[in-house]
Amino acid sequence: MAKVEKPRVIVAFSGASGPDYALRILEMLAEAGVESHFIMSRSAKVSLAHESDRKIRDFEDRATRVYDNADLTAPISSGSFLTDGMIIAPCSAKTLGEIAAGIGGTLIARAADVVLKERRRLVLMFRETPLNLIHCRNMTTVTEAGGIVMPPVPAFYPRPKTVQDIVDHTAARALDLLGLHRSDVRRWKDS
Numbered sequence: 001m002a003k004v005e006k007p008r009v010i011v012a013f014s015g016a017s018g019p020d021y022a023l024r025i026l027e028m029l030a031e032a033g034v035e036s037h038f039i040m041s042r043s044a045k046v047s048l049a050h051e052s053d054r055k056i057r058d059f060e061d062r063a064t065r066v067y068d069n070a071d072l073t074a075p076i077s078s079g080s081f082l083t084d085g086m087i088i089a090p091c092s093a094k095t096l097g098e099i100a101a102g103i104g105g106t107l108i109a110r111a112a113d114v115v116l117k118e119r120r121r122l123v124l125m126f127r128e129t130p131l132n133l134i135h136c137r138n139m140t141t142v143t144e145a146g147g148i149v150m151p152p153v154p155a156f157y158p159r160p161k162t163v164q165d166i167v168d169h170t171a172a173r174a175l176d177l178l179g180l181h182r183s184d185v186r187r188w189k190d191s
Helices: 019-031 042-051 056-060 093-101 107-117 132-146 163-175
Strands: 008-013 037-038 065-067 086-091 121-127
Touching: 008 019, 008 107, 019 037, 019 086, 019 163, 037 042, 037 056, 037 107, 056 065, 056 086, 056 107, 056 121, 086 093, 086 163, 093 121, 093 132, 107 121, 121 132, 121 163
Parallel strands: 008 037, 008 086, 037 065, 086 121
Antiparallel strands: none
16 A cells, blocks of 8 residues: 555545445544545435435535546546545445446546556445345456455444444444544454
């Protein structure tokens, strides 16, 4: 993983269910003083309107830098722009397929391709169920290329009381995969 002076993470929100994951990851990065570079797909904007009272501005205000998904000249589309990795939360089946096929037609897919080719951490919070064989093959392809597929499956050992507790724990576990550990995460214990 590339090391930069200040931690720098790309966060993308593609058109799958679960905008709260992206929002909470952006908040946690800001709390930790991590520079965040945010992209939201057009489909994400549609799903946000259907699932949440949150506005696009709520996400953009929490990011250090915001990019248009059509801007293939953005700094994050180049491997020379150092980052500590990328999280796509949530990740749609379409975005997973584009990444697995190496199609860089959007900034989200191009940035993910760059992260993989530079051997940095790519975490896909793939949000689809049930799975078909194409999904499984695409997840395998991305995993073989070095990506990490992390469906946002809730853990119950932390004994969540609210949906926000589940979102917080899942977002923190995604950050763990980039080496950004939070001390307030309830972790599994031997006892």
